[in-house]
Amino acid sequence: QFIPPYTEDCRTDMYPPKGPTFKGAVSWYTVDLDLPPGKRWAAVISDKKAELVSMVQAIKDLANALVPSGRLIELVDVSLPLMANTLPQPFGEEIKGISAVSGVPLGEVVLFNIFYEVFTV
């Protein structure tokens, strides 16, 4: 159907994934729960640092487009790090560890982690 909602006949024989709807496979990582929370995500984040930085930058660009003064991101960077200390364990410490390994400011990692809650409105 070439007008919205672009419905189509039920697909068949799509598996194994291939073709234009398949963008790539997903890599596996191990998270060792015996490690201290701050160190559990080090391997994943070391590998995905550039992608994480790029995604956070895209969120900042959107926020700055909404509030051009940059005050919204300022608020995130100042206020949300305080929230990290209130999060239940081990989540707060894990988020701090992700911020330390990636170099992404703590408030911005907290924002990414509460995105799903925020966007339920």
Next chain:
Amino acid sequence: CTSIVAEDEKGNLFHARNLDFGLFMGWDIKNKSWIITEKLKPLVVNLDFRRNNQTVFKSTNFAGYVGMLTGIKPRTFTLTMNERFSLDGGYIGILEWIFGKRDGIWMSFLTRSVLENANSYEEAKTLLAQTKLLAPAYFILGGNQTGQGCIITRSRLLSIDVFDINLKLGRWFVLETNYDHWKEPLFLDDRRTPAIKCMNQTTQSNISLKTLYDVLSTKPVLNKLTAYTTLMQVSEGTLESYIRDCPNPCMPW
């Protein structure tokens, strides 16, 4: 999002989902795509959470996100979470949290905690239905025994509804998008009707991970917000994920 739990004629349970995220977060006019959705795709990872060198649970995640949206406790249960939009949304829970009222739990933290600590389908169901949350949500839970599959519709405080697989009533699958199952979806965003049509066309005798992937590949179940598709089979403990794209013409949601 679209999540499905289905039971085949031999009593095997399959659980699959499309993760859709990034609505209204920047539209790239040139590439006809959502900016944040495209930025999230390279962050998709499969994780094997281990303790004492043994798998406790597995999940599909975004790197940097410590909560869980999709996971499996091998041979015990599978779990996905879909967003439930409400005016009494998560921002109220967050404000309450900031102002010191912290008796609720962040929903993606609850799903992780359930994957880590619950040891049965029933225990997981009880925790997901009864724990106070910061935001409304749909929890889609599958077990490892016949009839174990349900959608738990949650407000921040209460379990509003639990909708189970019921073979006696001919309900061999449960399917959730982002609308209460007893209400009509928004006419501009009806992924439920085409998904149910494809499930019925597939039939219980042919349901498998392969055919679930077909259902989740059909537009508009697959759309511009779809970041990944995950397929899980609890009895085998398998989880496989694929990053998705929706070639034009394709619905933005």
